[in-house]
Each structure stands twice: as structure tokens, then as C-alpha cells.
Amino acid sequence: MKIDINDKFKEECGIVGILSKKKFNLSSMMFYSLNALQHRGQESCGITYSDGEKLICEKDMGLVSEVFSKDNHKEAIGFSAIGHVRYSTYGESTITNAQPILDDYTYGQIALAHNGNLTNAAIIKKHLTESGFKFNTATDSEVILKLIQKKYDSSIEKTLKLVANHITGGYAVVILTKDSLYAMRDTNGIRPLCIGKFNDGYIVCSESCALDIVGGEFIRDVYPGEIIKISKDGIETINSIKNPSCHTCAFEYIYFARQDSVIDGISVYKSRLKAGELLYKECPADGDIVVGIPDSGIAAALGYSKASSIPYETGFVRNNFIGRTFISPLQNKREEALTAKLNVIKGNVQGKRVIVVDDSIVRGTTCKKIISLLKEAGAKEIHFRLASPIIKSPCYLGINTKCKKELIGSSMSVEEINDYIGANSLGYISIEGLLTCLRKETACLKCFK
Numbered sequence: 001m002k003i004d005i006n007d008k009f010k011e012e013c014g015i016v017g018i019l020s021k022k023k024f025n026l027s028s029m030m031f032y033s034l035n036a037l038q039h040r041g042q043e044s045c046g047i048t049y050s051d052g053e054k055l056i057c058e059k060d061m062g063l064v065s066e067v068f069s070k071d072n073h074k075e076a077i078g079f080s081a082i083g084h085v086r087y088s089t090y091g092e093s094t095i096t097n098a099q100p101i102l103d104d105y106t107y108g109q110i111a112l113a114h115n116g117n118l119t120n121a122a123i124i125k126k127h128l129t130e131s132g133f134k135f136n137t138a139t140d141s142e143v144i145l146k147l148i149q150k151k152y153d154s155s156i157e158k159t160l161k162l163v164a165n166h167i168t169g170g171y172a173v174v175i176l177t178k179d180s181l182y183a184m185r186d187t188n189g190i191r192p193l194c195i196g197k198f199n200d201g202y203i204v205c206s207e208s209c210a211l212d213i214v215g216g217e218f219i220r221d222v223y224p225g226e227i228i229k230i231s232k233d234g235i236e237t238i239n240s241i242k243n244p245s246c247h248t249c250a251f252e253y254i255y256f257a258r259q260d261s262v263i264d265g266i267s268v269y270k271s272r273l274k275a276g277e278l279l280y281k282e283c284p285a286d287g288d289i290v291v292g293i294p295d296s297g298i299a300a301a302l303g304y305s306k307a308s309s310i311p312y313e314t315g316f317v318r319n320n321f322i323g324r325t326f327i328s329p330l331q332n333k334r335e336e337a338l339t340a341k342l343n344v345i346k347g348n349v350q351g352k353r354v355i356v357v358d359d360s361i362v363r364g365t366t367c368k369k370i371i372s373l374l375k376e377a378g379a380k381e382i383h384f385r386l387a388s389p390i391i392k393s394p395c396y397l398g399i400n401t402k403c404k405k406e407l408i409g410s411s412m413s414v415e416e417i418n419d420y421i422g423a424n425s426l427g428y429i430s431i432e433g434l435l436t437c438l439r440k441e442t443a444c445l446k447c448f449k
């Protein structure tokens with residue numbers, strides 16, 4: 001068994017779709033946009049593009065920069081493409097399960113890239129298998145593709161509406177045919193998906209940072225339950241729901257998304273900054289400095305510092321080049337790897353009362369180690385603050401979480417967690433406080449309950 005050294009919820013894939021009126025070299029646009037979503041999945045990546053006649057798929061294990069710099073990589077010349085970066089939440093991390101998935105049906109080729117998890121995939125797959133469908137991958141994404149074939153009713157547009165009525169869960173999907181690009185989002189809008197514009201066409205992607213990087217202009221988010229068709233004629237909504245309510249995954253703002261992204265109208269950076277400010281109001285601490293854990297704890301720490309007028313100080317330097325290192329699950333090896341990844345700036349914390357701000361606690365092992373590193377460096381007091389509410393339950397909507405018993409917040413009180421991690425005090429933002437930061441009446445908050 002291999003495990004990631006990070007004691008965090010895991011990202012859950014990133015998707016991109018591009019369609020242009022003119023044929024052009026899609027490779028560089030797909031490369032940069034997928035590369036901007038690399039934080040959402042680092043196991044495998046791929047693109048499928050249309051040259052106007054047929055769909056061509058290229059995918060492999062590894063990072064975008066590794067896969068698309070290989071000698072055998074061919075330029076993708078065409079009108080449209082979809083792309084995917086994968087972190088496996090359903091099905092093993094293998095090349096067979098890499099996306100996009102391309103299938104050839106009686107009515108033509110179709111490719112799909114998917115972010116999220118279908119909660120009824122197993123039952124649909126069982127029915128499809130019983131009616132003779134053969135699956136080539138172990139992903140729930142292929143369930144959508146096979147369901148399209150099973151439900152096909154005179155046009156893809158009609159069929160996608162039927163399919164959307166059958167699948168449940170949190171998902172954002174891009175689908176490519178020879179001449180059109182489709183995008184769909186689950187009825188609660190759990191997983192993000194936005195639309196942008198460039199010179200001759202449109203781009204759809206998981207986060208706005210992926211369209212910024214290619215000079216795209218943000219148009220809007222895909223609405224919950226909406227299905228859009230993008231073709232040479234422009235954008236058309238082919239399915240929508242009345243008064244959609246957007247329950248975006250709160251963890252997109254807390255940890256997953258890049259802080260330069262704007263999701264469902266909320267700046268990820270500003271939401272983290274605000275969370276830090278509210279954290280101070282809800283859980284004040286006396287200290288000499290505020291320190292953020294890189295990378296996603298930094299903005300919240302700046303917010304805490306701003307609200308408290310306690311100076312922000314850099315306490316840790318992160319070595320990003322160890323980010324994909326997978327190591328033995330033995331606890332001592334995990335701790336060794338964390339030390340290699342995060343180093344304390346001793347001179348900045350020695351003799352100080354340090355308020356540490358991080359995004360979340362999952363098992364508690366990482367913050368226990370962070371606290372011991374700070375103690376070794378001579379910190380006088382350590383007050384740990386979290387910009388997420390207590391995580392109590394696993395997620396079934398596209399995030400790879402631990403089982404309930406591995407979530408420290410599911411079985412221990414705040415006092416018990418504090419004793420376990422060895423801090424002088426511990427505080428979490430409340431669920432109400434988090435919603436205030438998101439300026440939202442609704443968000444998915446299931447893992448905090």
C-alpha cells in the first residue's frame with residue numbers, strides 16, 4: 001500500500017473543454033489550462049480532440065508537464081478538445097482508468113472527462129452490465145458514457161437530459177463529439193465549472209485560474225443542473241432547472257481550489273482571508289506572531305493577523321518538489337517525509353508565542369508534527385487555529401476522505417484533540433462563520449456534520 005504524506009482531504013480531478021470556430025493547434029492551450037489545474041490531480045492526465053472528422057485521444061500516467069513533453073507526443077490540430085487531470089476517487093490509479101474516456105457508438109465517437117463522484121454509479125453499472133454493456137475501466141465516469149449509449153434518443157442533447165435525470169452525486173462533466181462540446185453540472189452545483197471566452201471560441205473549466213492562464217475572459221459559472229452545448233454557433237443552454245440553489249463544496253474554498261480562482265462568484269483568496277478574520281473573532285489567542293501553514297493556510301493566517309493586529313511572520317518554508325512523493329505508510333516514515341516537506345524558520349519562532357493557522361485537520365498527525373517542529377525550534381507557546389469547522393464525516397461527493405474512524409474530529413472533543421496534538425490551545429471556525437466568509441446561504445457542509 002502507498003499513501004500520500006499529506007494529512008489532507010485529496011483533490012478530485014480537474015477538467016477542461018475548448019471549442020474554436022477555426023482549426024488551430026490546441027496543444028498549448030490544453031497544456032497550460034490543464035497545468036493550471038494540476039493541483040486537482042497529479043496521477044494521470046490526457047486530452048481528446050476533434051480534427052473535425054474524428055476524435056483522437058492521448059493520455060498517460062504522470063503530470064501534465066511530463067506527459068505532454070514526451071517525444072511521441074503529437075501536436076493536437078483541430079477545432080475542439082477536452083482534457084483531464086486525475087486524482088482517483090473511484091477506481092484504481094492506472095492508465096486504463098485515466099481520462100478522457102473515448103468510446104465509439106453507432107451514432108459516432110464520444111469522449112468524456114469527469115470531476116466528482118456519482119453516488120448511484122454501482123447500481124446503474126449493475127443494470128447496464130445485466131443488459132450486456134461491457135466496461136473497460138473501473139471508473140464511475142464510464143457509467144455516464146455507457147448510460148448515454150443506453151438512453152440514446154435521437155440526439156445527444158435529448159439524451160444528456162435523460163442521463164442527468166438518472167445520475168446522482170456531485171459532478172462536473174465535459175463531453176466531446178466530432179463537432180460539439182457539452183458541459184453539465186449536478187443539480188446542487190457541488191463541483192465547480194465555469195465558462196470563458198477567447199478570440200475564436202469558448203473554454204469550460206473546473207476553475208477560473210485555468211482560463212486566466214490562456215487569456216480567456218470569464219463569462220459565468222455553469223449553473224447547478226445546467227447542460228450547455230458549445231458549437232460553432234455559440235453557447236446554448238439545453239437544460240436548466242428553475243431557481244437553482246448552489247451548494248458548492250465548502251472545501252473548494254478552504255483547501256482544494258487555487259487561491260487565484262473565483263468559484264460561483266466567490267474569490268477563493270478572499271474567502272480564506274475572511275475566514276482568518278472570523279477565526280480571530282471566534283477563537284482569539286494572545287500571541288507574538290501569526291504563522292500560516294503553506295500553502296492554503298497562508299491567506300487565513302493573514303486574515304487572523306489583520307483582525308488581531310498581531311504581526312504575520314513566515315514560520316515555515318515548504319519544499320514543493322516533494323509534493324508527489326509517496327512513501328511507506330509507517331508513521332515514522334510519514335513524519336520524516338513531512339520534515340522534508342516543511343521546514344521551520346527557527347529564528348522567526350524561537351522564544352515566541354506562536355499562533356499557527358492551517359486550513360483543516362483530518363487525522364491530526366500532521367499538526368501534531370508541526371507542533372513538535374515548532375517546540376524543537378524553541379517556540380514558547382503554540383496556539384493552533386483552523387479555518388475549517390471540525391471534520392466529522394467522510395465525503396461521498398468526489399473527495400477522497402478517510403473512513404470516519406480515521407477522522408480525528410469524529411471521535412474526539414476539541415479538548416481531546418488539543419491534548420493529542422500538544423498545542424497550548426486549539427480553535428476551529430464555526431459552520432456559521434464559514435458560511436459568512438463564503439457570502440453564501442448554502443454550501444455543501446456534509447463532512448462537518
Ligand code: SF4
Pocket residue numbers: 009170190248249250251252394395396397398399444445446447448
Ligand atoms: S462533504 Fe465536504 S468535502 Fe464533500 S463535497 Fe461536501 S463539503 Fe466538500
